[in-house]
Every structure is written in structure tokens, then in C-alpha cells.
Amino acid sequence: MDLVRCMQAFVTTVQAGSMSAASVALGQSPAMVGQHIAALEERLGTRLLNRTTRRQSLTDFGSSYFEQCRDILDRIALAEEAAELQRTRIQGRLRITAPTTFGAEALMPALSGYRTAAPDVELDIILTDRNVDLVEEGFDVAFRIGTMSDNSMIARPLTPYRMVICAAPGYLADKGTPSHPSELDGHEAIAFTPSARSPWRFTRGEEDVRVTPTRMITVNSGQAVRVAACAGLGIIMQPEILLKRDIEAGFLARLFPDWGLGERPMWLLYYRDRRMTPRLRSFISFAVATFGRDGELVAQ
Incomplete structure (x- = not known):
């Protein structure tokens, strides 16, 4: 039977x-x-x-x-x-949280693709650099940067935050273009406040150079760091995904392209809930397709 x-x-x-x-x-x-x-x-x-x-x-x-x-x-x-x-219509409210700069510079421009696929989903997006509690604060999904430690979440790996170092062409014309990371010490730097005092690390083969700029402007906004660099105020180290359009448009010039600058892991998080809604499933598919590395599922 x-x-x-x-x-x-x-x-x-x-x-x-x-x-x-x-x-x-x-x-x-x-x-x-x-x-x-x-x-x-x-x-x-x-x-x-x-x-x-x-x-x-x-x-x-x-x-x-x-x-x-x-x-x-x-x-x-x-x-x-x-x-x-x-099989039913994808609709309802979806609460999403993401880091402020990533959300403004990368997520928001990409959302038109999701809106086309799911026009009836109401998106409620909160941009914050604080690690929110998805369950207590009522979020369906979160983008998060850094090491994962919460074993109550399912984490999908996205393209890592690969770092690049850039400056405006006008700044380099005025101050000179450094040919080696060790030459950065005499340059103006602009840094995001939470990581302002962390050394900039460069690797190339057996070389490992660490530089902590002494002449620095610190700002508590990643967007402001980018804008300041485009305005010619100094050199910045920021994630490539956030500077890509400015580099392509010629507003920023990339320095030391043959040096490795490290990367930070990035994740898409959602709660371990067997009753996954069509709207959440559709957004996960969109996010992995848009920002994903290889679609691998990592259960923390």
C-alpha cells in the first residue's frame, strides 16, 4: 500500500x-x-x-x-x-534592509528589474549600517556585509565587496599620481568613519604593504566619501560595486590595479521559515541573479 x-x-x-x-x-x-x-x-x-x-x-x-x-x-x-x-499572483508587502551605501548606490538602481517582474509587490526598504534583527523588527530579507555568525538565518553568498582605490583625475593632476602604495603617505585621504583608522593593505605576489594615511578627512557616510573624492578632495578606498559607474564615467581614476586590496563577504539573509511566500522567493531569486556569486546556498 x-x-x-x-x-x-x-x-x-x-x-x-x-x-x-x-x-x-x-x-x-x-x-x-x-x-x-x-x-x-x-x-x-x-x-x-x-x-x-x-x-x-x-x-x-x-x-x-x-x-x-x-x-x-x-x-x-x-x-x-x-x-x-x-501558482498564485505575487503580491503583498516585502520588508528589506540593506547597508546604507550599498542600498543607495547598487540596490536601488537595480530594483527596476524586480519591479518589472513583480509589479504588485509593495517594497518597504530600510537602509541602515546597523545589523538589524530580522524577526524582532519584522524584516523579510537583509543584505549584510562581513562575517556571518547568526545560525538562525539562511545566508546566500553574494559577490564580495572587492575594494578599489581611486581619486579624481583633477586631484591626481594637481597632487601627482602615486606609483606605489608607499607613496600614499603624503596624499590626502578620505575615509568612512567606522574604518577610518584601519590600515590600507596592499598585496602583490610576495609584497605586503600596509599604509595608514596621516592626512585624512573622515565622513560617516559612504556616499559622502564618494562625492568628496569626485570633487577632488583626496584618495579613497571603497568597494568596487559602489564606484564602478564613476570609474566608467571618468569621474574617478583607479590606482594600483595590479595590487590586491582585499574583499569583504556579502550575504543575503532570510529567516528559516518553511512557509516561504512567493514574493520572498521571487526577491531572493532576483537578488542572487543580480548580485550573486554562484548561487551557492550556505546554511549558517
């Missing part, structure tokens, strides 16, 4: 209290319910129910097997529900 049907007969019998009550709930004859349970017991090689003419009770093994069967049937129901939801 079909294993799932046998499990359904067993679980319903336990929940209903008798085979006759289960037969009503399942729309089957009591004899058929009994055959399903007997087939299950034969398959397992042990009894699940102690039965008398007046009552029934679970055996010790039957009690633990009942819980496992109920969980399996719940998962099957959830899978079927997800399939049904997938």
Missing part, C-alpha cells in the same frame, strides 16, 4: 481516537483504515497500536513514530501549499 496513505490512516486514527472516527475523517471504511495500519505495522515489523474491543493505545514505539509521521505529513502539506502559492 501507499506509505503516505498508511501514515495518514495511522495519524488520523491516533488523533481521532478510533478507526471508526478516522474512517469518517478520511472518507474510507473502517476496514480500509485498519488495512492501512496493518500494512504499516508489517512494513515496520512491530506494533504501533494496542487494540481491544473498547479502546486503543499507542505502543512505546508507536508514540515516537506518531510524532515522526505527523511531522512528515506536515512537511508534505507545506510543500503542496508552497506549490499552490507559487
